[in-house]
Amino acid sequence: MSLKQRLMVLSSIWLVFILVLVNGFTYFFVVNITTKSEKELMLNKARTILEKKDLLDPTLWSEPGLLEEFLVTNEMIRIIGRTGLIQQQVFTDPKLTAKQVVWQTSYNVEIVRINKERYLYVQVPILAGNDQVGVLELGRTMRLWNEYLDVLLTALTITSFGALVLSFIGALFYSRFIFKPIRHLLTTMQIIQNSGTFRKLDIDYTSRQDELGELSITFNDMIGKLEEHFLKQQQFLADASHELRTPLTIIESYANMLNRWASKDAELRTEAIEAISSETKRLKGMVTSLLQLVDSEAQALVELQTVELTGLIESVASSMELSFEREVSVVTDGRTYTILGVPEKLRQLFLILLDNAIKYSSKPITVYMGQEEGGVIVKIADHGIGVAASELPHLFDRFYRVDRARTRQTGGLGLGLAIAKQIVQQHKGKIEIDSEPGVGTTVKVKFMRMEEQ
């Protein structure tokens, strides 16, 4: 059963329930009110009859015409004596006399059903002084009342049925109106699935000021993100294959050269072997970086541990100082900062940043550590070539290098900062670069301190 059918069935069932409840209440309310007034009327009539003095004297009960003056259509009046026998009885409807005679000592009103017809009976004691000498009984056919109730019942049934039909037709229309965008969403999703292309919902759906509008906007956002991700992935593949091609082409051409000429020319041979070896190294480095990138993209950090950041940075700085024979000084505010993270990843992060600072500058490098708005900040500052403001937004893109020709000599792949950004994001931190061409570059990394996490 579709959602639309389910909604229609449910709303119809609910409507039937409401109609039964409301109409049932109306019906019983009317029945109650009308019987009450009928009963009152009969009792009043009995009282009026008893005001006639002749009636209080049992010796006069056999006199003809005693009750005649009170008789109207569809009624019966009778006097029951102390023996329980009928003393006098007048009626216009013989069916009313069918009721058994009962001796009543108090006022009594009852509705009796005989052969599916309702009759109203009233019994009032006849008192002579304090003594009860008989019972005055009045009966009335409730035919008219019955007919009224039948009309009421028919009217209620017809209006209920009409309401049900109208609501069903209404539901058909409004459910079509409500379900149209959902159906459209479903069709769009199926098209995306079958064709493998990205599609968005048009403005008719996204401009709606309701949940369906929100759903459409969210859907479009999601598709937009997926498309962006997909394009990035494609771009990455294209870039990676392009980057891998260059060293491979170099290796290939030197190998060919070796094949053809190198046996004769020793100098050429040395050059070719050196070039092949350096390009192979480059290739290896690139593959390692690519694998690192994919690896850290795939897995979130699971085994977080407390890392003493100050010590870690000092050790990275001194090892870089040693291997590159460059001055790297660490300036701290004397405190030790601890964060939650993975030490190897953090070590790799600062290696990447220091490697850049060393590669793109020739003066001493300073690493500052301190706190800012409850977080720990690490700044790596160099006084090197710097980066133009227009280049800054792209530095974290994979394979992005400011000056391709220049970085080729320094051996850069353009993957360092992309990896660095991933590591920082995995540690829920932030990374920013501030740079001025010819003046220097400062990379700022911010982490949440342990107490805050």
Ligand SMILES: Nc1ncnc2c1ncn2[C@@H]1O[C@H](COP(=O)(O)OP(=O)(O)OP(=O)(O)O)[C@@H](O)[C@H]1O
């Ligand atoms: N401290 C810096 N000073 C000047 N330019 C920088 C600095 N750091 C990064 N850059 C620029 O940003 C580019 C991207 O840096 P990234 O570290 O991602 O790649 P890379 O250093 O070229 O290669 P690798 O993958 O080997 O790190 C660099 O090519 C360089 O042009």
Ligand SMILES: [Mg+2]
């Ligand atoms: Mg780098």
